[in-house]
Amino acid sequence: MTASHAIARCHCGAVEFRAAFPSRFVAHCFCQSCRTAHAAGSVTWIGFKKNQVELVKGAEFINNYESSPNTWRKFCTQCGTRLAFESAREADWADEFHMPLALFVTPVDRKPHVNSFLEERPQWAPYHEF
Numbered sequence: 001m002t003a004s005h006a007i008a009r010c011h012c013g014a015v016e017f018r019a020a021f022p023s024r025f026v027a028h029c030f031c032q033s034c035r036t037a038h039a040a041g042s043v044t045w046i047g048f049k050k051n052q053v054e055l056v057k058g059a060e061f062i063n064n065y066e067s068s069p070n071t072w073r074k075f076c077t078q079c080g081t082r083l084a085f086e087s088a089r090e091a092d093w094a095d096e097f098h099m100p101l102a103l104f105v106t107p108v109d110r111k112p113h114v115n116s117f118l119e120e121r122p123q124w125a126p127y128h129e130f
Ligand SMILES: [Zn+2]
Pocket: 010, 011, 012, 013, 014, 015, 076, 077, 078, 079, 080, 081
C-alpha cells in the first residue's frame, strides 16, 4: 500500500519538503552540470509538478544557485545538501520541481526507470541498464 506523499530532508534536517504523489519520473542524470553540482557520478532525480511539493520547514536555510541561464539549484545553507532543480529553459520543466531521490526518508511511488544524458557519463560512474 502506497502513501499519498513522501517526506524529503536535507542532511542537517533544517529543510524539509513534503511531495504529493503521483511523481512524474525517476531518472538517473549523468549530465555534467548535475555531476559537478552534486560532486557525484550521477544524480537520481524524482520529478513532481511544483504544486505537488510543499515546503514544511527551513525557508530561511534555502539558497538558489543559477547553474545555467534560467536554471536554479537549491541548497541548504547550513549543511550544503542539494535540494532541488528548477528550470524555465525547457517548456516541459517550467512547472516542475525535481528533487534528489536520496533526500527522501519515506518511500516514493516509483523506481528509477530511465538514464538521462548518458552521452555525458564518465566511464567510472555507476550504471544501471533498464
Ligand atoms: Zn541542511
